[in-house]
Amino acid sequence: MLPALRPGSLPWLLRHELRLSFRTKRNGPWMIAGSIVLLLMLHGIGIMSAFGFAKMDLPTSALHLMLGGAGLFTMAMNIAIALQLLVNGLYTRGDYDLLLSSPLSPRVILPVRLMGTWIALSAGVLIFTAPFINGGALIVSWRWLVGYLTLPTLSLITLSFSFLLLLGLVRVLGPRRARTVAQVTAGIVGIGGALAWQLMNMKGGGSGERTRAGMETALKLADTPIALAVRWLGAAMAGAPGALAILLLVGIGGFTAICWFSGPAFLRLAASTGAADTSPRRHKSRPMGLRVRGRTLSVLLKEWRLIWRDPALLTQVLSIGLMIVPMGFSLHGKTITTTGNALLYMGWLVVPPSLGLLAGAMVWLAVVAEDAPDLLGTAPVPRMQLLGDQLLAAGLPSLVILSAVSLYLLPAYGMAAVGIWLTGVLAILLFLLLDMRQAPVEGGRKAFQKRYQGNYLTLMAELLLALALYGLAFLAVWASPVWTIPPLLLAIGLAVAALLTQPPRAAKLG
Amino acid sequence: MPDHSASPALEIHALRKSYGAKEAVKGIDLSIQPGEFYGLLGPNGAGKTTTLKMVVGLLRPDAGSISVFGVDTQSRGVEAKRLIAWLPDEPMLYDKLTPLEYLEFVAGLWGIDATHAREEAEKLLTRLELWDHRDERCEGFSRGMKQKAALAGALIHDPRLLILDEPLTGLDAAIARQVKDLLLERARAGCTIILTTHIMEVAERLVDRIGIIQHGQLVAEGTLDALRQQAGRSGGTLEEVFLDLVATRGAA
Ligand SMILES: Nc1ncnc2c1ncn2[C@@H]1O[C@H](COP(=O)(O)OP(=O)(O)OP(=O)(O)O)[C@@H](O)[C@H]1O
Ligand SMILES: [Mg+2]
Numbered sequence A: 001m002l003p004a005l006r007p008g009s010l011p012w013l014l015r016h017e018l019r020l021s022f023r024t025k026r027n028g029p030w031m032i033a034g035s036i037v038l039l040l041m042l043h044g045i046g047i048m049s050a051f052g053f054a055k056m057d058l059p060t061s062a063l064h065l066m067l068g069g070a071g072l073f074t075m076a077m078n079i080a081i082a083l084q085l086l087v088n089g090l091y092t093r094g095d096y097d098l099l100l101s102s103p104l105s106p107r108v109i110l111p112v113r114l115m116g117t118w119i120a121l122s123a124g125v126l127i128f129t130a131p132f133i134n135g136g137a138l139i140v141s142w143r144w145l146v147g148y149l150t151l152p153t154l155s156l157i158t159l160s161f162s163f164l165l166l167l168g169l170v171r172v173l174g175p176r177r178a179r180t181v182a183q184v185t186a187g188i189v190g191i192g193g194a195l196a197w198q199l200m201n202m203k204g205g206g207s208g209e210r211t212r213a214g215m216e217t218a219l220k221l222a223d224t225p226i227a228l229a230v231r232w233l234g235a236a237m238a239g240a241p242g243a244l245a246i247l248l249l250v251g252i253g254g255f256t257a258i259c260w261f262s263g264p265a266f267l268r269l270a271a272s273t274g275a276a277d278t279s280p281r282r283h284k285s286r287p288m289g290l291r292v293r294g295r296t297l298s299v300l301l302k303e304w305r306l307i308w309r310d311p312a313l314l315t316q317v318l319s320i321g322l323m324i325v326p327m328g329f330s331l332h333g334k335t336i337t338t339t340g341n342a343l344l345y346m347g348w349l350v351v352p353p354s355l356g357l358l359a360g361a362m363v364w365l366a367v368v369a370e371d372a373p374d375l376l377g378t379a380p381v382p383r384m385q386l387l388g389d390q391l392l393a394a395g396l397p398s399l400v401i402l403s404a405v406s407l408y409l410l411p412a413y414g415m416a417a418v419g420i421w422l423t424g425v426l427a428i429l430l431f432l433l434l435d436m437r438q439a440p441v442e443g444g445r446k447a448f449q450k451r452y453q454g455n456y457l458t459l460m461a462e463l464l465l466a467l468a469l470y471g472l473a474f475l476a477v478w479a480s481p482v483w484t485i486p487p488l489l490l491a492i493g494l495a496v497a498a499l500l501t502q503p504p505r506a507a508k509l510g
Numbered sequence B: 001m002p003d004h005s006a007s008p009a010l011e012i013h014a015l016r017k018s019y020g021a022k023e024a025v026k027g028i029d030l031s032i033q034p035g036e037f038y039g040l041l042g043p044n045g046a047g048k049t050t051t052l053k054m055v056v057g058l059l060r061p062d063a064g065s066i067s068v069f070g071v072d073t074q075s076r077g078v079e080a081k082r083l084i085a086w087l088p089d090e091p092m093l094y095d096k097l098t099p100l101e102y103l104e105f106v107a108g109l110w111g112i113d114a115t116h117a118r119e120e121a122e123k124l125l126t127r128l129e130l131w132d133h134r135d136e137r138c139e140g141f142s143r144g145m146k147q148k149a150a151l152a153g154a155l156i157h158d159p160r161l162l163i164l165d166e167p168l169t170g171l172d173a174a175i176a177r178q179v180k181d182l183l184l185e186r187a188r189a190g191c192t193i194i195l196t197t198h199i200m201e202v203a204e205r206l207v208d209r210i211g212i213i214q215h216g217q218l219v220a221e222g223t224l225d226a227l228r229q230q231a232g233r234s235g236g237t238l239e240e241v242f243l244d245l246v247a248t249r250g251a252a
Helices: A010-023 A029-056 A060-091 A096-101 A106-139 A142-173 A175-201 A207-221 A225-238 A241-261 A263-274 A295-308 A311-322 A325-330 A346-368 A373-378 A383-413 A415-435 A444-450 A456-478 A481-501 B048-055 B077-081 B099-110 B114-127 B143-155 B173-188 B200-206 B224-230 B238-251
Strands: A335-337 A343-345 B010-019 B022-032 B037-041 B063-068 B084-087 B161-165 B192-196 B209-214 B217-222
Touching (some): A029 A106, A060 A106, A060 A225, A060 A444, A106 A142, A106 A263, A142 A225, A142 A263, A295 A346, A295 B099, A311 A346, A311 A444, A335 A456, A346 A383, A346 A415, A373 B084, A373 B099, A456 A481, B022 B048, B022 B209, B022 B217, B037 B048, B037 B173, B037 B200, B084 B143, B099 B114, B099 B143, B143 B173, B173 B200, B200 B238, B209 B224
Parallel strands (some): B037 B209, B084 B161, B161 B192
Antiparallel strands (some): B010 B063
């Protein structure tokens, strides 16, 4: 039995919040098995890198610099996620109307909401760092375990900062533009972080060589003023008692202060975001009034308008495709010899998988997150034809970009360009098939960012697929485009079989 | 072309539907004549929405048959859907589209003739006092405005069978009046209308015939007078008759 908590108190509301967040997870046996396998794999990597790390024997200053840098990087990426989580919560409302109309003090509601977000944020960081922390604790020193303290503290600081940022944005820009700016900022920070990460990897050579080069740079920089600050953060992360104490103080103190002092500002924020959607947005009136188009064109136009008119959604969708672009940077300057004996920059090879990811994101919006399933469900059009239109709407933009890129490459690279095009078509097809079957999430298209929640297996499958497609593009360019034909035929067969035997369920269709 | 006019507008036979172990509809028979205005009443969770969703093809029945103007909805779904319009209890619109763009989309789906759609859109939007908002995104609309825009979408393709799930819930008196007038006008023009409602006054004033569903079964059916008789009353409002019937039939 849970202890009886005083209704309306902070722990009571926190328990409610945690219970809600655990209930939304879908924990099938496959999910659990998949998670265990993933965790074991990550631990293998963690232990191996701990061995490598132990051999390097870094001087403390360099170690602190690198740790601090990693900490800053984590914080930057977390700003993106924290902003998204805060914006999602505030603007899609959920239970905010209920909470805010209750006699609970904002000094209870605000910290609880933020703590819920903080737990999600920390969990996201720890899932990927825990294997390294554990590996280090096992192989190098038990003191690595301090990561379980420092990383959540960093998340807390990031969250406090993001919250203040959102408050400021709303005050300066008004609720509606603030939302867009916050989401676009989050997208840019996320993409920028990923790019930066790849830029660090751009220097050639194996990973050992790269680490050594990084170490040398670190030693050179170790005494500049900025580096001193970063080193201090690194020292805190490494568990140096003084620095750690100050970090904890800043994190917890700052959070408490924000919760205490911005209660009223939070109320105003929540009140204004609740009304953010009500100011009418007009579109140019057409003198002739309504224009009737054919069915397919109507569907295409509707899907594209819905994305185009939503700048936040548009950035999120585009950033999906961009996520893999950094791979191209890591290959920067590297070339392969194509079948025609030309030298092609390997960066082009990420075009097919990124466009596949883009098509996947679009099909999720068009098929899974349809806003008016009842309208489509009662339209006098066979379900398959409608689905075909939706797939076209989702896949066409990717196909156009792919074709443009291939045409650009065609004169110089001949068959290699054909190989990239064919791989791209395969990528688009596979991602369309995969993503149109995702389960709908609460909140429809506004919950775009949450579509992998409880769906991590799909996410992993997609990343693996992207990697495989990259490999196939390599093969098609280096050996022959013919290599793409068997998988393409297989995919088409699969598509037909899948559509014939089990069409995807439309959202909200009981 | 089948001769639609000779058959009932809606004919339901032994219809059943379960959600998992929960039986929502347990064998409903229903026959509604062309031009009839029919009201479906029943307590919350009785199975009204489930029944109607099967009629419009959003849910697949577990057993039983449905035909609309003689067209079997399961074997000839597309043909049946051409005759039907469905207005769900929560208006489903696209936030980023304007009402006019929404109507364009509906017209595209139903393949309506352009001139006709244009005239009809203007007529409907003007009639529902949305014409001045025709170029505003629906995201800023109140619930009543959304409901009206959705209703315009349902009417623009001239359905012969109009099915509305709680169309008047949450509307203010003036908007409710507009909607009721529009429905009566359609009914007089020969459109068959089925609606569910929890507002007894609506059922009393609008509909020709009432069916009461409880626990997934049709427990009583008829005009208000017929229902009074079934309840063993000589007078009384529909509310009293309804509560009587639900109490006695539900217990049986
Ligand atoms: N998607 C669903 N999954 C499981 N059970 C459902 C689902 N939809 C409805 N039910 C159940 O089926 C029964 C009938 O529901 P239905 O929505 O048809 O009732 P209703 O008569 O329309 O009620 P209301 O007047 O509240 O709208 C209820 O017991 C409900 O709990
Ligand atoms: Mg209902």
